[in-house]
Amino acid sequence: MNIVVILQTVPDSAEELTLADGVLDWDEAPLRLNEFDDHALEEAVLAKEEAGATVIALALESAGDRVLQTAVARGADRAVKLIKEVPLDASARMVAPLMAEAARKLGADLVVTGVQAPGDIFGQLAPFTAAELAWPLLGGAVGIDCSADAPIVAQEFGGGRSAQISVTLPAVVGVQAARRPPRYVSGSKLRQAVQSASIEKLDVAAELADEPGKLVTLHSPHKTTAISFLDDDPVTAVDQIVEIFRQRGIVGGGRG
Amino acid sequence: MADILVYIELVSGQPTQASLDLLSGARDLAGTSGRVTALAVEDDSAVDTAKLGAADRIVLVSGDAKGYTGERHLAALSEAIERDKPGIVLIANSYVGLDISTSVAARVGQPLLAYCVALALGDDTLRATCQIYGGKLEADVECNLPAIAAVNPGVFQASETRGAGEIVQAAAPVFTARTMVQSTSSASDTGVDITASDLLVCVGRGVGDEDGVALAQELADALGAELVASRPVVDQGWVEKSRQVGKSGKTVKPKLYLAVGVSGAPEHLEGMRDAGLIIAVNTDANAPIFDAAHFGTRCDVLEFLPLLTEKLQGAIA
Ligand SMILES: Cc1cc2nc3c(=O)[nH]c(=O)nc-3n(C[C@H](O)[C@H](O)[C@H](O)COP(=O)(O)OP(=O)(O)OC[C@H]3O[C@@H](n4cnc5c(N)ncnc54)[C@H](O)[C@@H]3O)c2cc1C
Numbered sequence: 001m002n003i004v005v006i007l008q009t010v011p012d013s014a015e016e017l018t019l020a021d022g023v024l025d026w027d028e029a030p031l032r033l034n035e036f037d038d039h040a041l042e043e044a045v046l047a048k049e050e051a052g053a054t055v056i057a058l059a060l061e062s063a064g065d066r067v068l069q070t071a072v073a074r075g076a077d078r079a080v081k082l083i084k085e086v087p088l089d090a091s092a093r094m095v096a097p098l099m100a101e102a103a104r105k106l107g108a109d110l111v112v113t114g115v116q117a118p119g120d121i122f123g124q125l126a127p128f129t130a131a132e133l134a135w136p137l138l139g140g141a142v143g144i145d146c147s148a149d150a151p152i153v154a155q156e157f158g159g160g161r162s163a164q165i166s167v168t169l170p171a172v173v174g175v176q177a178a179r180r181p182p183r184y185v186s187g188s189k190l191r192q193a194v195q196s197a198s199i200e201k202l203d204v205a206a207e208l209a210d211e212p213g214k215l216v217t218l219h220s221p222h223k224t225t226a227i228s229f230l231d232d233d234p235v236t237a238v239d240q241i242v243e244i245f246r247q248r249g250i251v252g253g254g255r256g
Numbered sequence: 257m258a259d260i261l262v263y264i265e266l267v268s269g270q271p272t273q274a275s276l277d278l279l280s281g282a283r284d285l286a287g288t289s290g291r292v293t294a295l296a297v298e299d300d301s302a303v304d305t306a307k308l309g310a311a312d313r314i315v316l317v318s319g320d321a322k323g324y325t326g327e328r329h330l331a332a333l334s335e336a337i338e339r340d341k342p343g344i345v346l347i348a349n350s351y352v353g354l355d356i357s358t359s360v361a362a363r364v365g366q367p368l369l370a371y372c373v374a375l376a377l378g379d380d381t382l383r384a385t386c387q388i389y390g391g392k393l394e395a396d397v398e399c400n401l402p403a404i405a406a407v408n409p410g411v412f413q414a415s416e417t418r419g420a421g422e423i424v425q426a427a428a429p430v431f432t433a434r435t436m437v438q439s440t441s442s443a444s445d446t447g448v449d450i451t452a453s454d455l456l457v458c459v460g461r462g463v464g465d466e467d468g469v470a471l472a473q474e475l476a477d478a479l480g481a482e483l484v485a486s487r488p489v490v491d492q493g494w495v496e497k498s499r500q501v502g503k504s505g506k507t508v509k510p511k512l513y514l515a516v517g518v519s520g521a522p523e524h525l526e527g528m529r530d531a532g533l534i535i536a537v538n539t540d541a542n543a544p545i546f547d548a549a550h551f552g553t554r555c556d557v558l559e560f561l562p563l564l565t566e567k568l569q570g571a572i573a
Contacts, residue, residue, distance in 0.1 A: 013390040016542065017392060119389060127356075137327075215396075220542070
């Protein structure tokens with residue numbers, strides 16, 4: 001079985017995101033592997049270890065080689081760079097036809113990628129890719145068991161509800177979380193992958209899809225609550241918090 | 257005004273609160289001239305249509321399947337869109353919404369605006385504000401009608417409704433099933449009931465590692481609080497799943513919610529925004545948790561936690 005894992009780099013929302021003229025300043029944006037793709041890769045490698053499979057990491061050229069090299073260090077068998085000029089801010093809808101063609105060319109039985117990326121204003125990659133391929137989609141996945149002919153996907157629905165769904169391949173899965181945390185790659189293993197992993201190049205004929213929506217502007221959220229900031233010094237902040245607790249009866253005077 | 261179709265998500269035949277909220281939002285958006293249709297896909301439980309009174313029309317798609325599969329709901333919703341041609345389709349951005357909204361947009365060839373926190377209708381356009389980058393940024397976007405919007409929970413609030421509208425039974429959708437429900441479970445209810453506690457200390461990824469979690473546990477003990485966590489902390493295996501707060505965890509409403517090293521992503525806020533007193537500790541002044549908190553400090557959690565524990569132990573002793 002061939003499992004194609006689509007890996008995307010995205011602006012890191014834990015860092016400062018700078019805006020220029022109402023759009024993201026991509027030159028300044030700190031990029032990182034989409035954390036849900038990180039889990040998708042882990043789940044694909046777990047499935048390979050349990051049931052045997054070839055894991056093919058696929059990324060746009062703009063994602064850079066390091067993402068693919070790290071994927072190999074973590075257990076991917078092949079690393080493929082999709083060669084196509086794609087704007088950094090291209091939406092999932094736009095790139096889905098490229099990913100779908102690449103998945104076909106790579107002989108994918110299963111395509112896995114993150115359930116969402118942080119800037120998906122016009123929809124997510126997994127369902128758009130599934131639609132392009134006319135394959136079934138299973139989103140919100142928290143485990144893929146490939147040991148049976150029809151893999152079983154554990155799907156989460158929130159509020160503690162979940163289901164085990166069997167799927168006839170080929171299919172696309174949007175991963176929420178792998179069954180265990182993405183594995184750590186040591187510096188030496190990564191160096192080894194950088195030296196030995198050959199990154200294949202793949203051309204696709206498909207064109208970027210049109211974007212049916214328009215981004216007017218990006219901005220910081222409008223504040224909905226008026227927060228009171230306490231001191232930045234932890235000693236003073238702690239004193240202030242204990243005082244708030246006292247006033248509200250949380251400590252010293254019984255809980256209110 | 258455009259006609260609006262609202263996809264109603266069901267749990268054991270009951271419409272989810274997010275779907276009911278959305279239905280009321282649709283009523284307001286449609287004004288007096290637009291027609292609102294509620295579409296629910298039946299499974300093996302009877303649908304409680306009495307709650308769907310905000311709709312002019314309720315379409316029940318026949319079926320007796322056990323549990324939800326995306327492909328069945330996708331087929332039912334796409335068929336309804338192609339048949340009724342609504343100007344707008346609204347879907348709550350729940351897990352199921354996340355599963356089908358993009359798929360249905362692709363299937364019917366319409367634009368999708370996702371993670372909407374505000375919606376406005378123009379003559380031929382839909383404008384929305386979408387919450388992205390973990391709630392750090394908002395995007396004002398627009399597209400031509402017909403269109404689909406996936407709306408975040410809490411944007412609209414269900415209001416009193418008149419009696420149920422006309423009920424129409426639609427045939428089961430036609431599709432080739434390639435997925436099948438093997439089993440379902442509704443229990444992560446082993447372990448502690450965090451919804452019963454008045455005082456919660458929540459650890460986020462900002463605590464760094466299990467040692468950071470241990471510091472938060474000491475604080476929770478000193479305060480007589482329960483320890484809870486964000487999803488990544490649970491996914492790391494540092495805290496058990498029954499203590500997770502948010503979209504895929506529990507919804508809590510304690511008197512005190514002390515969030516340490518939590519960014520405040522929309523999926524987390526969904527589970528705790530109604531807490532009586534929210535205090536956030538986060539080094540990033542732009543972290544979205546500060547938009548929901550009543551008090552905040554930008555100090556380092558690893559310095560903060562032992563200091564507060566010590567102080568409380570002194571105060572309580
Ligand atoms: C369908 C779906 C469902 C989800 N369900 C949930 C859910 O139920 N619950 C949930 O929590 N998430 C859920 N998520 C994930 C959610 O999108 C976020 O990824 C998650 O909430 C982030 O967790 P965090 O705040 O702990 O981590 P991060 O976003 O990484 O934030 C860590 C924060 O710690 C701060 N920090 C770092 N170091 C320090 C320090 N030394 N001192 C002080 N502050 C520090 C950083 O500034 C940052 O703001 C879901 C996502 C999806 C797609």
